[in-house]
Amino acid sequence: MPNPNNPEPHSHSAPVSQWVARFAPLIAKDARVLDIAAGRGRHTRYFLERGAQATAVDRDVSRLEDIRGRAEIVEADLENDAPWPFGGRRFDAVVVTSYLYRPLFPALLAAVAPDGILLYETYALDHEHYGRPRNPEYLLRPNELLEVISGHLHVIAYETGLEERDYGLGVTQRICARKGAAPMMLPRP
Secondary structure, eight states: OOBTTBOOOOTTSOOOOHHHHHHGGGSOTTOEEEEETOTTTHHHHHHHHTTOEEEEEESOOGGGGGGBTTBEEEEOOTTSSSOOTTTTOOEEEEEEESOOOGGGHHHHHHHEEEEEEEEEEEEBTTGGGTSSOOSGGGSBOTTHHHHHHTTTOEEEEEEEEEEEETTEEEEEEEEEEESSSSOOOOOOO
């Protein structure tokens, strides 16, 4: 099991998001996890190592070939007019990091199973002063994630602001939310 203080599961991929690692205990070991815009699959690999049934989706899946067979790999451009590649499937957790395409919000919310978890973390406005992306289309507006989940999921945790990151300062917004009647409590360490 990865060390929560250093959750990098593989030297060839970027470290697992501290936000994802922090809330991973809320997700059952054998959960169905969907990793959106998976890239090199750092979160797909992390959840596979935890025993999850992981699904990774990206328009370029060439960096995921080594885990094909252990994870479901879906090649899809989520930013075109093609239908959502998962139809009505539901996942116990939907993970999105460093990615924003607003037209996907309804599909992402619908993909979270009852009692499932949404972990979303990406850049926010004012990040353009510190690095890329700089285009406001790729930066969350103030409280945007709270607005997106309102009426659909319950907030477990929410953070936004300036922080030191691997590459320097950056502005992020992140949320952990649950689809259910009430928020769940984090397990005690």
